Amino acid sequence: MRVLILAVGQHISDWAQDAVRGYLGRFPRSWRVELKEIRTEPRAGQTPARLMQLEGSRILEALEEDDYVVVLDEHGKDFTTTEFARSLNEWMSEASRVVFVIGGPDGLAPEVKEKARRLMRLSAMTMPHALARVFLAEQLYRVWSIGAGHPYHRA
Numbered sequence: 344m345r346v347l348i349l350a351v352g353q354h355i356s357d358w359a360q361d362a363v364r365g366y367l368g369r370f371p372r373s374w375r376v377e378l379k380e381i382r383t384e385p386r387a388g389q390t391p392a393r394l395m396q397l398e399g400s401r402i403l404e405a406l407e408e409d410d411y412v413v414v415l416d417e418h419g420k421d422f423t424t425t426e427f428a429r430s431l432n433e434w435m436s437e438a439s440r441v442v443f444v445i446g447g448p449d450g451l452a453p454e455v456k457e458k459a460r461r462l463m464r465l466s467a468m469t470m471p472h473a474l475a476r477v478f479l480a481e482q483l484y485r486v487w488s489i490g491a492g493h494p495y496h497r498a
């Protein structure tokens with residue numbers, strides 16, 4: 344199983360970095376779950392649209408042709424954890440890699456959203472991008488635990 348979290352921003356707070364590393368470090372070798380950070384520009388003097396365009400082209404460069412791209416977006420579809428587990432298994436069976444894209448402080452460029460096979464919402468509330476990474480990493484670990492029959496997940 345290959346999963347990539349492609350996240351805008353290279354200087355997130357230590358607590359979030361530690362939490363994401365903690366979850367990613369728990370997966371067995373059969374699940375390769377990685378985080379790749381997309382470099383941001385200094386925000387001073389740039390419009391949000393320009394920043395999203397620059398970040399968007401870096402995101403598109405990091406994608407492979409047959410990736411199954413899921414964009415995290417507060418206007419996307421809601422999933423229960425069980426639905427997410429079922430969907431992730433389907434997506435994994437359709438592509439060699441599932442890529443979750445998390446935007447930066449300004450969100451994501453339309454070109455990136457157009458690449459998405461799914462727009463997924465983690466909550467009806469807007470959250471900071473660092474928290475979205477932690478939330479997603481935990482849910483991926485939970486999905487692994489459901490499939491593995493590991494007691495981490497107790498419904």
Ligand SMILES: C[S@@+](CC[C@H](N)C(=O)[O-])C[C@H]1O[C@@H](n2cnc3c(N)ncnc32)[C@H](O)[C@@H]1O
Nearest residue numbers: 415416417445446450464465466468469470472
């Ligand atoms: C601070 S938010 C950007 C908010 C921005 N107004 C927008 O339109 O996307 C940064 C990123 O975190 C992710 N994010 C924030 N809240 C989310 C939510 N409730 N569900 C899914 N992803 C979320 C999205 O990938 C978003 O691009």
